[in-house]
Amino acid sequence: MSQSAKFTTGSTLRHVVVMTLTGSLGLSFMFLVDFLALFWISQLGREELIAAVGFAATIQFFLISISIGMMIAAVALVSRALGQGDPDRARRIATSAMIYAVAVQGMIAVTVFVLREPILRWSGAGGVVLEVASTFLGISVVSLPLIALGMSSAAVLRAAGEAWRAMMVTTTGGLVALVVDPILIILMGLGVPGAxxxxxxxxxxxxxxxxxxxxxxxxxxxxxxxxxRDMMAPFLAIALPAVATQVSTPFGNWVLIRAMAEHGESAVAGLGVAARLQILGFGGIFALSGAIGGIIGQNHGAGLSDRVRQSYLDALKFCAVYTAVVWALMVAFADPLARAFGLSGLAAEVVHWFALIGAGSFMFTGALFVANAAFNNLGRPIWATMANWARDGGMMAPFAFGLGAMFAAPGVIAGQALANILAGVLAAWFGWRFVSRGLDRAAHPA
Known part of the structure; x- marks a missing residue:
């Protein structure tokens, strides 16, 4: 292995920007697949189809988050091994981590395929929407082992500092979707199955x-x-809490779609479009935890505590600037995008309010993810789990349902924003206290 610990020298801000932007572009292209599918389906002029794909995509996001959690474990362990100057161990970890990821997602794919209709009913789907969502999920879920292989490959490349190659792994999928989506959905007339x-x-x-x-x-x-056998224990020590952390976000999205379902299919269709805009526009925020994990892991493995602290601060700075830019773009283009998706009335109103108040709260979501990266890579992964579930399991439901009852569909969006803000502020504060005072007590790799 020719790779060395690239993140232990040079500007930490540059490393954060390069790794996060390339990770963002790669992740955004991966989610572009879902975005394009929803866009082309919207061209069929049936709002219930948009709602159906929105339900199915919420389940898909949950399943993909399991791969993201396993990816975080791979980044943490491979980057630590490289930081300690042990490339042979890094290779062995990388190989084992990829096998674990594919095997786990294969088992999940079978389970979800069999139980997809009950899962969708629990999510609030019914009638034609349930039937269409079940068809979409039944076809797409078989590809979970493939996405696990792709994402774990990108994780290993990112841990080794191969930012552009990691980005290209997920970018290739989005580029293919640009071509095949309109062909299958529109030209061949396959509709939702084509997507x-x-x-x-x-x-x-x-x-x-x-x-x-x-x-x-x-x-x-x-x-x-x-x-x-030997790598399983250290891998699971990070992967299990990391997966638990990652699935909290789609659980929070599931809570939102359940709260929005109280206001009708049109509101759900609007949330489906807003959710795709959220994932696509804030790819940098969703990529942040995994992208800076390698930076923190290598510097921690090399015993460079000052660089760990600086990386944490630089990630928070990046988060603030990135969110401000995307928020401005969302406000400017939300209404035209809603029209492009054929939305009107309540559905368009949901997209409008997401851009106005929901998008800005992702500055605090990013702060939460930065803290998670510190916890995951410095021996406290369970803290990341607790931080995420405090938001998605503790705050999201009362805020979304409560404000939804008071202000209808826009209140659900306001509930999401409030949960993001409170959880982000608390996590960022605890994270900074940890990296500034607790590094000497952090668990060191074996």
Whole structure:
């Protein structure tokens, strides 16, 4: 392995910006697949189809978040090994982590395929919306092992400092979707099933690209049973709380869609579009935790506490600037985008209010994710889990349902924003106290 600990020298701000922007672009292209599918389906002129894909996409986001959690574990362990100057161990960890990810998502794919209709009913879908969402989920869910392979490959590349190659893994899937979505959905007239097929195709391309680049950079070794056995305990020590942390966000989104379902299918259709704009526009925020994990992990592994603290502060600065820019763009283009998706009335109002008040709160969501990166990579992953679930499990439901009862559909958006703000402020404060005072007590890698 030719890789060294690249993040232990040079500007920490530059490392944060480069890794987060490339991670953002790659992640955004991955989510572009869902965005484009929803856009082309909206061109069919049936609002219930948009609502159906919104329900299914909420479930998909939950499942993808499991891969993101496992990806965080891979980044933390591989980057630590590189920071300690042990590339052979890094290779063994990388290989084992990718096998774990594919195996877990394969089991999840089978489970969700069998139980998809009950899951969608629990989410509030019914009638035609349930039928369409079930069809979409039934086709697309089989590709979960493929996205696990692609995302874990990108994680290994990111941990080694291969920012552009990590970005290209997920970018390739989005580029394929640009081509196949209109062909399958519109030209071939396949509609919602065509959108699901496009997702499968794009994830297959992403998996192949990831395996090609991670192998080409010498970041893998021959799989061995004793590696799978020996690496499992340290991997699970980070992966289990990281997965629990990551799935809290889609759980919070599920709470939102349940709260919004109280106001009708039109409101759900609006939330579906707003959610896709949220994921696509704030790719940098969603990528932040995984992107800076390698920076924190390498510097911690090398014993450079000052650089860990500076990386934390630089990530918060990046978060504030990034959110301000995207928020301004959301406010400017939300109404035209709602019209482009064929939304009107309450659905368009939901998109408008998300851009106005919901988007700005992602500055605090980013602060939460920065704190999570510190906790995950400095030996306190359970703290990240507690921080996320305080927001999504503790705050989201009372705020979304409560303000929704008072102010209808826009109140649900306000509830989301309030939960983001409170949780972000608290997590950022605890995170800074930890990196500034508690590094000497943090768990060191074995």
């Amino acid at each position: 699901a097929m496009a997702i499968v195709i794009s994830r297959l391309v992403m998996a192949c690209a990831g395996l090609y680049w991670v192998s080409g950079k010498g970041l893998l070794t021959r799989p061995a049973f004793y590696d799978l």
